[in-house]
Amino acid sequence: MHEYSLMQEVVKNLLAKLEEPGVATAGSKLEVTLKVGALAIHSAAATRQAYEVLVKGTKLEKSRLNLIVEPxxxxxxxCGFSGPLPEGAVDPHEQLPLAPCPKCGAISPVAGSRGVESIELVLE
Ligand SMILES: [Zn+2]
Structure with missing residues (x-):
């Protein structure tokens, strides 16, 4: 599963951060802000689900995931139109994704990031 392997990397990264000296996690609320490219995942829901499964039994179990998907x-x-498309408009497996232009219907190239843009860990 696409999301699962991506989130495996993310959670591994976060847990390593929590192990760093000086990072006090006892009693603090953890908030994780994750920014991913739209072509890195199939759906935000599946990504959240993978996260929840992966953090079970770890220090991140009670953390809150703030997921931002880059459009x-x-x-x-x-026609020169340039703008964002909704989630799921193209298949992320396609090497050069194409979609019809919302204005004129011409088949047009779609650009989006295929990776994790940033991971932020906030202790409250
Ligand atoms: Zn157009």
Whole structure:
């Protein structure tokens, strides 16, 4: 599963951060802000689910995940439209994803990040 292996890396990274000296986690609330590219995942729901499964029994178990999905951007060569597309508009497995332009319907290239943009860990 796409989301699962991605989140495995993210959770591993976060747990390593929590092990660093000087990071006091006892009694503090943890908030994780994760920014991923739209082409890195299939759905935000599946990503959250993977996170919840992976943090069970770890120091992150009670953490809150703030998931930000960077939008897909379609650029139409026909009418010049450029704008974000909704989640799931293209298949992230496609090497060069294409989608119809919302304005004129011309098949246009879609750009989006395939990776994790940033991981932030906030202790409250
Ligand atoms: Zn267009």
């Amino acid at each position: 897909l951007i379609l650029t139409c060569p026909n």
